[in-house]
Amino acid sequence: MSPASGDAEIRDVRYSRYDGERRGAMSGVVSLARWGALRSLGARRGWKAKAVPITLALLAIAPAIIVLGVRALFADQSGIDLSDALPFSDYQAIIGIVILLFAGITTPELLCPDRRDGTLSLYFSTAVSRREYLAGRILAAVVPLLLVTLVPLLVLYGGILVFELHPVAYLQENWAQLPRIIAAGLILAVYYGLVGLAVASLTGRRAFAIGGYLLVLIAPTLVAGLIGEALGDPDWPYLLQLSVLPINFAASLFPGTEEIPNSTAAWAGAYLVVVGLAAALLLRRYRPGVEA
Amino acid sequence: MSAAPALSFEGVSRWYGDTVALADVSFELGPGVTGLLGHNGAGKSTALKLCAGFTQPSSGAVRVLGTDLAASPDAYRRIGIAHDRDALWPFMTARDLVALCARLRGVTDPAAAAVRALAEVGLEDAADRKVKGFSHGMRQRVKLAQALAHDPELLLLDEPLNGLDPAQRRGVVALIQRLGEEGRTVLVSSHVLHEVERMAPRVLVLVNGHLVASGSTAAIRGLIADRPRSIRLEATEGRALARELVGAGLVESVRFDDGAIVVESSDVERLGRDLAGLARGVGARLRRVEPVGDDLESVYAYLHQRARGVGR
Amino acid sequence: MISWPVYRLTLRSILDGRKALAMVVLALVPVVAAIVFAAAGEIDPRIFWARLLQRLVIPTVTAFIAVVLGAGALGDEREDGTILYLASTPLPRRTLVMTKILAAWTVSMALLVPAVVIAGVISLGDRLEASQILWPLLGVALSALCYCAVSSWLSLATRRPVVVGALYILLWEGSIATFAASADRFSIAAYGRALAVEGVVDVNAPDASALTAVLVLAGAIVVAVWAATRRFSRTELP
Numbered sequence: 001m002s003p004a005s006g007d008a009e010i011r012d013v014r015y016s017r018y019d020g021e022r023r024g025a026m027s028g029v030v031s032l033a034r035w036g037a038l039r040s041l042g043a044r045r046g047w048k049a050k051a052v053p054i055t056l057a058l059l060a061i062a063p064a065i066i067v068l069g070v071r072a073l074f075a076d077q078s079g080i081d082l083s084d085a086l087p088f089s090d091y092q093a094i095i096g097i098v099i100l101l102f103a104g105i106t107t108p109e110l111l112c113p114d115r116r117d118g119t120l121s122l123y124f125s126t127a128v129s130r131r132e133y134l135a136g137r138i139l140a141a142v143v144p145l146l147l148v149t150l151v152p153l154l155v156l157y158g159g160i161l162v163f164e165l166h167p168v169a170y171l172q173e174n175w176a177q178l179p180r181i182i183a184a185g186l187i188l189a190v191y192y193g194l195v196g197l198a199v200a201s202l203t204g205r206r207a208f209a210i211g212g213y214l215l216v217l218i219a220p221t222l223v224a225g226l227i228g229e230a231l232g233d234p235d236w237p238y239l240l241q242l243s244v245l246p247i248n249f250a251a252s253l254f255p256g257t258e259e260i261p262n263s264t265a266a267w268a269g270a271y272l273v274v275v276g277l278a279a280a281l282l283l284r285r286y287r288p289g290v291e292a
Numbered sequence: 293m294s295a296a297p298a299l300s301f302e303g304v305s306r307w308y309g310d311t312v313a314l315a316d317v318s319f320e321l322g323p324g325v326t327g328l329l330g331h332n333g334a335g336k337s338t339a340l341k342l343c344a345g346f347t348q349p350s351s352g353a354v355r356v357l358g359t360d361l362a363a364s365p366d367a368y369r370r371i372g373i374a375h376d377r378d379a380l381w382p383f384m385t386a387r388d389l390v391a392l393c394a395r396l397r398g399v400t401d402p403a404a405a406a407v408r409a410l411a412e413v414g415l416e417d418a419a420d421r422k423v424k425g426f427s428h429g430m431r432q433r434v435k436l437a438q439a440l441a442h443d444p445e446l447l448l449l450d451e452p453l454n455g456l457d458p459a460q461r462r463g464v465v466a467l468i469q470r471l472g473e474e475g476r477t478v479l480v481s482s483h484v485l486h487e488v489e490r491m492a493p494r495v496l497v498l499v500n501g502h503l504v505a506s507g508s509t510a511a512i513r514g515l516i517a518d519r520p521r522s523i524r525l526e527a528t529e530g531r532a533l534a535r536e537l538v539g540a541g542l543v544e545s546v547r548f549d550d551g552a553i554v555v556e557s558s559d560v561e562r563l564g565r566d567l568a569g570l571a572r573g574v575g576a577r578l579r580r581v582e583p584v585g586d587d588l589e590s591v592y593a594y595l596h597q598r599a600r601g602v603g604r
Numbered sequence: 605m606i607s608w609p610v611y612r613l614t615l616r617s618i619l620d621g622r623k624a625l626a627m628v629v630l631a632l633v634p635v636v637a638a639i640v641f642a643a644a645g646e647i648d649p650r651i652f653w654a655r656l657l658q659r660l661v662i663p664t665v666t667a668f669i670a671v672v673l674g675a676g677a678l679g680d681e682r683e684d685g686t687i688l689y690l691a692s693t694p695l696p697r698r699t700l701v702m703t704k705i706l707a708a709w710t711v712s713m714a715l716l717v718p719a720v721v722i723a724g725v726i727s728l729g730d731r732l733e734a735s736q737i738l739w740p741l742l743g744v745a746l747s748a749l750c751y752c753a754v755s756s757w758l759s760l761a762t763r764r765p766v767v768v769g770a771l772y773i774l775l776w777e778g779s780i781a782t783f784a785a786s787a788d789r790f791s792i793a794a795y796g797r798a799l800a801v802e803g804v805v806d807v808n809a810p811d812a813s814a815l816t817a818v819l820v821l822a823g824a825i826v827v828a829v830w831a832a833t834r835r836f837s838r839t840e841l842p
Contacts (some may be wrong), residue, residue: 041793097774097775097779101771101774105767132638132755200737203622206764206765206767207675207764207765207766208623208626208672208766210766210767210770211672211767211770212626214770214774215630215664215668215789218664219630219633219660219664219665222659222660222664223633223636223640223660225659226637226641226652226655226656226659226660227637227640227641227645229647229652229655230641230644230645230646230647230652231644231646232646232647311794311797341840341841344688344692345691345692346688346691346692346840346841347840348838348840362837365694365696365697366694367694368692368694369694371686371692373692375688377684377685377686377688377842379684379685379686379688379689379842381613381617381686382620383616383617383620384616392609393689393693395609396607396609396610396690396693396694396695397692397693397694398691398694415758438689475737543722550801551654
């Protein structure tokens, strides 16, 4: 009720009611994910913020394009069989540093500005719960990562199929690669996305988040490499090479990769420990009742 | 004014890529308070940054206390700057912070200087608290205190009244007035006119990077001869008088406001000379003649409107 | 040359944040590696010590600690806007730059010296000699100073000094320079490594002679200070 007398009126604008259609919590999560992902890729920011993720994504696809291009141009004349030039199991290892950097640059963008600018409490004062916020941000981290972990492999797969003389026969022989490729893409995206977010959740400064994320993954890799050498190259230190752990795990899913040390189960175990720790840290940092 | 003005701009321009922040600005400042007026984005902050030596002009020359700050930073001993960024070392107490700034600018007894400066801005009671927990108004006053602590000749204050409550505003306005009366050169930027009018007898007006007016407010008013001025007339036989005024070509517009006539005239002097005769001619009795909105606000609005196309 | 009030201010502001704590954790990494080696290592301890220095202590631990602290010393003030209080003093810009570098280096060394000494004593065990600790300390000290100087220039030249510094460490020193020998001549870590392993053993061909390393690092420090001073007086503050 607004007090009014004569032609004067004081309007009560402090509390406004929303009368439109309500679309439920899922829509909030999707919206957080969508805008988070776009922003981390540089939407509504300067050209520099766009250039880095785009360059990295192009670098990730480049090996597939090069192999396919060489095959398209020269394979007929020379008669070289290039179908095994770039095995699916090796691809992610080749672009490993690109994937590592892509996640390092995109994930802090999802959490740090909200902490630094104090928008976090604004989110939580609306209908969005902490869990929903987190779910939206994890989606926003993982989905763009598929651009560098899954899309290049799919491009390669699709390209081979197109150039194949008998595509149906190739498909019959290699259909089982497709679920492996998808699994590999998801394994990497979830791992780097969650670790990146977990480190970013500890700080409001993007620079520290990027530096911390790189150190958390690279320092154990270096130490594990040194210790492995000092101990006469046993298999287990490879499990501690955190920066390439998911790549080795994913590669071990493909047939013909017996030279990778440790069993697939051991890789899966190490993978789940790291991902579990990252998820636990995220849930703890965004648990209900904690001041944003 | 003495030989070397405390602050002078000679044909100063500053551009950022395609954007011109300041275009060919020239002025000289002597002792006393000068207001730097302009809307957001008019170039106030760029002008103050140039004064403070935090950026260099793209062309032209800025001279502060007779020297170029980039070449001789020694002049910073005589300059106090309160900038618009809300930045203070959070882990220091107000006292330590002001004392450190005073020490860095060559004060021999920084502790005493800090006590004095904090008392000036009314922060004695909070002097030993960490700045981390300060409100916006308190931080604003700490910034002012560090600008004062080394007893500077030239003070550059960027929006010093932001975030202050009305009582604190009055205090700071009085302080700035006093600093001007002590013979210091004070440049205060603001977009709140009536406050500038209270503390600064002189103003510089920036619109879209151009210096459109400078000098005392009264003088600026007088200089703009072609500015239509509104005059409010209270008279009997108002309609007949208005008809005569329009007929004689003395006024551009007439409107009736609550029984009075408000006319706009670009030649106020002639209006003043001829008004009495015209009124007598139609048998009207003038009860009251007064200018409307003849304060800085209307001057500023007019200048802004006139210069709107400039620099875009 | 050095402004001690600003030096003390910088030490306080580095130690005030959680950044210093993260750096302590990083400094402990080589100690942990040395403990694991001492418990179960099978190779010559001097070879392990040289590899630890070459692959972990210099190019990662020293590099990151010095770059993060060096970039923060001026960069944080610039990001927060407090740099304006320092810039509006009679101190020459070069004094400010050198003071900031010195402060960042002081904290870096406070973390690195104990870490190197402890890691060295643990991994060398009974084959410990003074030169096997002193040369690495010299390498760490000079390369840390160089990283601090370069990153303080970066913090004035770009808004993201830590990111650029991390990319330099990982991409240039960590990837490209390991393939291309000529690229290695333009990496700080190469000269730090050369000094560090001077007193240990010749595990593999040293990257450069000790004298060259000292001269190159000193030259790089001077150039970085000069460039940072120049940027400081030319860029718009904050």
